Structure formats: structure tokens, C-alpha cells
Amino acid sequence: MMTELRLAIWDVDGTLVDSRESIHNVMVEAFRQSGLTPPEYDATRRIVGLSLHEACGQLAPGASEDDIERLVTDYRSTWVRARARPDFSQPLYDGALETLESLRNEGWLIAMATGKTRRGIQSLFELHKLEHFFDTIWCADDGPGKPHPHMVEQAMDALGVEPGASLMIGDAIHDIAMGRAAGVRTLGVSWGFGAAHELEEAGAHEVHHAFDTLRGSVLNFNPVSKDTRG
Template identity: 80%
Template structure:
């Protein structure tokens, strides 16, 4: 198959199972800020957004100063969590094998994540994944999800057109970002978003395990896209 093929990956809830960690850290940050902590169902809905927007959604009645403190407390809670012995964010079964298969098939691979550069560096300390990614775009680089900025920058950096590119993510914000950038979108139901939510957000496909996702990616033909 000739032509470029670009897979753009979300991280949390897509490649890495960070569901419990993110919720626990958010609860700790709210406690430190003297605010009522959110339930998991509320936390999962904001994953992928910029941290300020996420905190504002979780604490809609908080003042601007309270939101700033909450953001700082969240970041500090992450630093403490990462420094603890045994800290872990496991890869989902099949994630590594799928990245390897894409690389073996000559795909370009990008990251579009709400993580900061510091968070990405921590991920790469836990899992030696850096060599898979041809370009990385994150919360430090510009507008966050669902703005199409990260997807557009990834395509521009690698010379790929929208019809040659795919967005893979677990949250509605990933799907909205990909759709806004004009790329084909794969939702995965094992992370923060439900299959129903991903479909409603416009996901072209929704997968429930890495084997079906990998098979679909291997069948992707940019020439068949409009």
C-alpha cells in the first residue's frame, strides 16, 4: 500500500490505564482546596480537556482564585504520586503490540494528549514508548481538546493530509477534536468514555479491544477515503 498513513493517539484511557490514578489525584486536589470532591463519573467526563477548563467544569461555583489553587493542587498531587514507590500506570493489553505493528507496517505515529510535557516524560520513564512517536503534541503547546489544533499540528509536522490520518481516543473530546480536523476517528470503550458517548460524539468506529482496533488500522486505505 503506497502513501502516508498517520495514527494520532490519545494517551490516558487509550494507551495507558490511568482511570483510578487521575480520579484519586483529582479528589486529593479538591480536598486540599477545601472543595467538595467530584464523583468518578464527573471526573471521567473532563479527562482530555485543559486542566483549567476541567477544573472549572468540576467546580462551576468556584472563584477564579479557587480554580487557580485547584489547578496548582492537582499538579502538586501528581508530582507527589509520581514520586511514590510502586507508582504505576499500566499499558492496556495490546497497546504495545499495536504500536509495534504500526511501526512495522511503516505508519507515522503521533501523540495528541492533554498531558503536559512533564507528564509525558514521566510516562516514558514508566514505559519505553518514546521511539514510537514521530511527533508529540500536548497541553503545553497550544489550544487543548476539542480544538483541532493538536491534530492539525501533528499532520503538518509529518506532511500528512486529513484523508491519510486517523485519531484514536477514548473520550468524546478526542473524537470531537479529530472530527473538527477532518480525520477518521476510532473510539475505544475501555477508557473514560462509554461506547454510546463515543458514537454520539461522531466516532466513525468504536472498538472494545485492541485486537479489533489493530485489525481495522491494518485495513486502513487512505485512497478509499473521500
């Protein structure tokens, strides 16, 4: 077991959980309820991780503030109905559980930094028994959302870990921007909402295409005495 503190900070949607279909379907239904033209998937995938108001504003740039508020309300209510359906599914990616178990066994601290709400996180834990893996959880209800570094900074502060001993792992450019702004090493994954070339262009220090290589990289990570900001 290692004695030096190391922290792996995880995004959820598109990184640990395959929520691509469910998020897009809920967004489309919310737009229809609000009387707005639904977005294409390529537009939806680019806003995942942002705060809901910012995401809806980007997807409906010509909408009024009242329209955006209604869209946000419709999106939230549509999620409640979607989660209640017996066929609702957001499967874990193959290798996600094994990776979390490996990190825990090796003495890593584990945090969550997600655009989900607390209610969304609770729904995730009802689907997948993951709560015990996380030493601290930060989400959309806790302050500035991605790409602001707030969630990563709060996770490090809560656990007493320096930026040079922390990793941010996510599938979206917003995750990479958040991690880099907080001065931590960023690991992008290509199986979620972001394309590999987008993650590279956003400045990801690494981009992985399978959990096997991601797990190996994380477990072999050596903390540095200074952060990787910039």
C-alpha cells in the first residue's frame, strides 16, 4: 500500500456511466415540451457537463430567458419520469468497476466532480452501488460548474491533496479545461461524449481509448512537486 496521498477525480456521465442515449433522449423531449426545435445528438454531446442553464442556453441560443427557464424545468421533470420507467438504463462502462476497485485497493483517494445534481447522483447510486468508492463528491449543486475549477479545487481541499498528486479523469473538453485550470494532470477518455481529437485539442495530458490503459496509467502515476497548470 502506498503512503503518499494520491487523488483520482472522476467525471461520471460518459466516463464511468454510459448515459449518452438517455441524456440526449431527455433533452429532445424537454425541447419538445417547451415548443422548441430539439437539438441533434452532436449538439447535445458538446454541452454535457456544463451547468443546466448554460447548457440549455447553448442549445437554444435564440431563446428568451423565460424560454430557458421553462426548458430547464421541463428537462428536470422529464428526467424524473425517465428514471421512474422500468426500462431506464445507464450501464457502467466495461472496466469502470474494476478500475475503481483497483484504485481503492491501492490506497488511492477517489473523488467525483460531476455536472449531475445531488438527486442525479442519488439515482446513480440506486442503479450502481458505487457510493462507497468516493471519499468526496462535488456536483452542480455545490457552486460554479465546469469548466470552472471549483469542483476539483474543493475535492483537493476536502482531502488535503496537492494538485501535483491529483488527476482529473473525464470524457469532455469541459472536464479537461476544469482540471487544467485547477493545475492537475488531465486524462481524457474517448468512449463518452467527447471525441479524441477534441480532448487533445483541449489540452488533455493523455487520451485513453480503453479502461485497461487508463487503469494502468493511473496506477503508475507519480506525483510531482509542482502543478501542471497551463
